[in-house]
Amino acid sequence: MSETYLPHVSVLLEECLNALAVGAGGIEVPLFADLTFGGGGHSSEILRRFPNAKLIAFDQDIEAINNGKLLLEKNGWSDRAMLVHANFDQLESWFNLNNPGKFNGILADLGVSSHQFDASERGFSFRSDAPLDMRMDSTNASVETAADILNTLPEEDLANLIFKFGEERLSRRIAARVCEFRKTKKLSTTGELEEICFLSYPSGQRHKGAHPATRTFQALRIAVNDELGSLERMLSALPKLLADGGTGAIISFHSLEDRIVKHTYKEIVANEQNRVMILTKKPIVPTEREVDINPRARSAKLRVLRRMENHGGLDGFKKQKKPWVER
Numbered sequence: 001m002s003e004t005y006l007p008h009v010s011v012l013l014e015e016c017l018n019a020l021a022v023g024a025g026g027i028e029v030p031l032f033a034d035l036t037f038g039g040g041g042h043s044s045e046i047l048r049r050f051p052n053a054k055l056i057a058f059d060q061d062i063e064a065i066n067n068g069k070l071l072l073e074k075n076g077w078s079d080r081a082m083l084v085h086a087n088f089d090q091l092e093s094w095f096n097l098n099n100p101g102k103f104n105g106i107l108a109d110l111g112v113s114s115h116q117f118d119a120s121e122r123g124f125s126f127r128s129d130a131p132l133d134m135r136m137d138s139t140n141a142s143v144e145t146a147a148d149i150l151n152t153l154p155e156e157d158l159a160n161l162i163f164k165f166g167e168e169r170l171s172r173r174i175a176a177r178v179c180e181f182r183k184t185k186k187l188s189t190t191g192e193l194e195e196i197c198f199l200s201y202p203s204g205q206r207h208k209g210a211h212p213a214t215r216t217f218q219a220l221r222i223a224v225n226d227e228l229g230s231l232e233r234m235l236s237a238l239p240k241l242l243a244d245g246g247t248g249a250i251i252s253f254h255s256l257e258d259r260i261v262k263h264t265y266k267e268i269v270a271n272e273q274n275r276v277m278i279l280t281k282k283p284i285v286p287t288e289r290e291v292d293i294n295p296r297a298r299s300a301k302l303r304v305l306r307r308m309e310n311h312g313g314l315d316g317f318k319k320q321k322k323p324w325v326e327r
């Protein structure tokens, strides 16, 4: 693996593997999709636990894909796993073109990887000063960077974006300061934006709770990568791509994502033709122990659904025991 690719601790690993095992039960050569390869933590565990399984892994970040190629080679997995450099909203068109067979399990672990966050030049973090980029797919020149958005959006639209995707209640003040700043100079670095957010907060609130820039950075990252749109498009394709009995497992990290997963699952289930059932009435969340070891897991929520074409109808499912505990 590349020494420059920073390590990522996989979230809800056991719980995800359990969910995928439900879909792969009794299948000799299960086929899995990991839609967010990242550091390859979940994928590696899938390949270890299911020695016959085949895996197709997506990531829109070329650094994750290049590092993944080395990881697969090093472990002798290259004949069982393939990497696709694409947005996961392309899953269905990729599937129609390549016809790999339906998936026994599909996993997505949303958001940014530790590598993306900690590689300061990517601009996702305000912990160091860097260009305001935030594109997960840095090879796609047609995607607007965070700087493009900050320097061109009208003040009101910018305030709405920061409010909607960051749930930042001081969005208007922050947008006003950004527009003030750009009258004299283009906004170009994470340090400049961090300072604008910091100064937009009343002095008594600047050092309480999360850093004042946290929500604004989240909002821009979501907007730059159209994260919620991609999620909706990918989720709506799930029922068509899952094999009979196959499971779909999605880990979200904030309420905007989780709301979409929860509501889209409900819509999928409501369409009887999909023959899909939600396995997690309440989301699966990490144990205190996991959060102690990996604070990034704190807000994670896993929701699992299952396609049930020939499994005694949907009623048959209700008698099945779930291999995890819901909290």
Ligand SMILES: C[S@@+](CC[C@H](N)C(=O)[O-])C[C@H]1O[C@@H](n2cnc3c(N)ncnc32)[C@H](O)[C@@H]1O
Pocket: 008, 009, 010, 011, 035, 036, 037, 038, 039, 040, 041, 042, 043, 058, 059, 060, 061, 064, 086, 087, 088, 089, 109, 110, 111, 112, 113, 114, 136, 230, 231
């Ligand atoms: C949280 S990390 C995944 C970590 C991985 N599960 C592990 O254990 O190492 C999320 C990864 O998904 C990728 N990603 C996020 N949204 C994506 C999308 N819409 N399409 C493809 N890849 C995406 C990011 O580039 C990032 O590498």
